[in-house]
Amino acid sequence: MSGRQAVSPRSRRQARLDLILEAAEGVFADAGFEGASMSSIAAAAGLPKANLHYYFGTKEALYRAVLEGILTLWLSATDPIRPEADPAEALSAYVRAKMRWSRQRPQASRVFANEVLHGALYLQSYLAGPLRALVREKSAVIEGWIAEGRMRPVSPPHLFFAIWAMTQTYADFDPQIRAVLDCPPLDEQAQAQGGATVLQLVLGGCGLA
Amino acid sequence: MSGRQAVSPRSRRQARLDLILEAAEGVFADAGFEGASMSSIAAAAGLPKANLHYYFGTKEALYRAVLEGILTLWLSATDPIRPEADPAEALSAYVRAKMRWSRQRPQASRVFANEVLHGALYLQSYLAGPLRALVREKSAVIEGWIAEGRMRPVSPPHLFFAIWAMTQTYADFDPQIRAVLDCPPLDEQAQAQGGATVLQLVLGGCGLA
DNA sequence: GTCTATATGACGATAGAC
DNA sequence: GTCTATCGTCATATAGAC
Incomplete structure (x- = not known):
């Protein structure tokens, strides 16, 4: 040395x-x-x-190295979804975490989106492995909440697909959103309104509003 | 001749x-x-x-020619959203039309998604023109419904972003959905369950469930 | 109108000087 | 370890025979 x-x-x-x-x-x-x-x-x-x-x-x-770095982030936001948690609070926290990810790491979101859009060649093993396992685990938690009558029946995996889609659209489809709202830099207010709308749909759809 | x-x-x-x-x-x-x-x-x-x-x-x-053909389809599904229509029925019909588009024209959806994902270079004028106008028109209809107390207050443009995201994800993120659900060909049942979940979130979020 | 053969340029990758 | 110069490949596009 x-x-x-x-x-x-x-x-x-x-x-x-x-x-x-x-x-x-x-x-x-x-x-x-x-x-x-x-x-x-x-x-x-x-x-x-x-x-x-x-x-x-x-x-x-x-x-592949870029993708690896992104994947670790993708798996780390479901923590609030635990059996003993309050469904409304847990889902709200998860949605907020996903919205934050779209706002703070839009490039990562778009690399991920592009990869899946074109067949997920390099992600197959991740999608069918850790991600599937995570969804199964968290789906069981949600099924538990439903069985206890703490929220309306819903297909947990499809609820995840919906949350991912609604939150990531603010990163992935940013040009479309900016063009429709006519606000070249997506301002704080629009982001907040988007987050509120996503929350309203998720909580309302789960009978938690 | x-x-x-x-x-x-x-x-x-x-x-x-x-x-x-x-x-x-x-x-x-x-x-x-x-x-x-x-x-x-x-x-x-x-x-x-x-x-x-x-x-x-x-x-x-x-x-550009491929994109042109896709764009005409994109603008034609909002018809059910009219002032005199029933909000629940109109939104349901719109969501179903969008789900049908994802199922029947997944390739068109993915070409569109890829274009927007990478900056919408060739679509700027369309997004800021006809699409923005359409969203403004239909947003006014929804604002009317809200003012009449026929549905819960919601930001209409963000409601559209959410519906687009949730429905198109079944075409654009198909590899991810198939991997998580563990069903190589996305079967009829999964599609139906996805459509039902999207409907539940939209109607529940708008207080129409 | 249609297709074969080719020009031109950009890309990923590497050899080899430093 | 780092960078300059270059090689081989494959892309778009076209010229010209049919």
Whole structure:
């Protein structure tokens, strides 16, 4: 271990990796996998193109690395849905968490959407594995609430599909929403109104309003 | 007008155009604009590659033609939403029409989704024009229903965003839904259950359940 | 009108100097 | 470890025979 460098090699390498991953997420979100070029990602990261190949080998490997980072986020928002929780509060917290994700990580949402839209080639194992397991677990919790008469009967998996769709649309279909509302930068008020509407549909549909 | 051909040149030409457009819609849906190649579209149509350029000139022109065909469908489903209609019946009919579109024209839905997801470059004028006008018109109808106390207050544009998202997700995110439900071909029952759930959320959220 | 053969350019990837 | 220069491939598009 030579003391020549102020920053350890590992953290320097990690900083480069993160820089590339962040740039790649943005370009993949804007252009999709095929539309994104290694040149444009390199330009976005402010690095020479060959540097990307040094760190990640291939474009596909870089793409998979970007997806990996996104997936961990996707699984972490269902925590509030637990048997002993209040259904209305738990579902509200989940919807709010999903809306926050759309607002704060719209690029991640769009990379994910693009991947699923085109067949989920790189996500099949994740969708049929951890995600399916998570939905089954949380569906059982909701079925329990229904059996106890604490909310209206509803198909839990389809409730999840609806919540995902309604919340992610604010990231994925942002151009459409902005055009219809005529507000080039999607303002705070529109976001809040969208969140309120989603909540109203979810709670109303579950008989929790 | 020579009688040499059994079929008139115009209809023969139209048949070729339709054949190419249908093949192109499928390939664009699977691969996106950048991912689709003229060769693959030609192969799907069973024609030589140069034939496509003869009829449409460029790949971009072909893509725009595909989008045009899809847009006309998009605007035609809001008919049931009229001032004198029953809110519950009108919204139900609209949701069912949108679910039918996802089931019967999933490729069109995915081409549209991909276009909006990547910035709606070719759709800006449509989104800010006819679509915005349509939403304003139908929003006024819904505002009227609310003012008359016939349904719960809700932001009409966001209600539309929610309905679009929930119904189109069955076309656009089909791989995710199939993986979670563990049913390779999305069966009749799952579709029906999805439609019922969407209806329950919309009607429940609007106080019409 | 239709198709074969080809021009032109952009892309991912790498070799090799530093 | 890092970057410049370059290779091979495949894309769109077209020229020109039929």
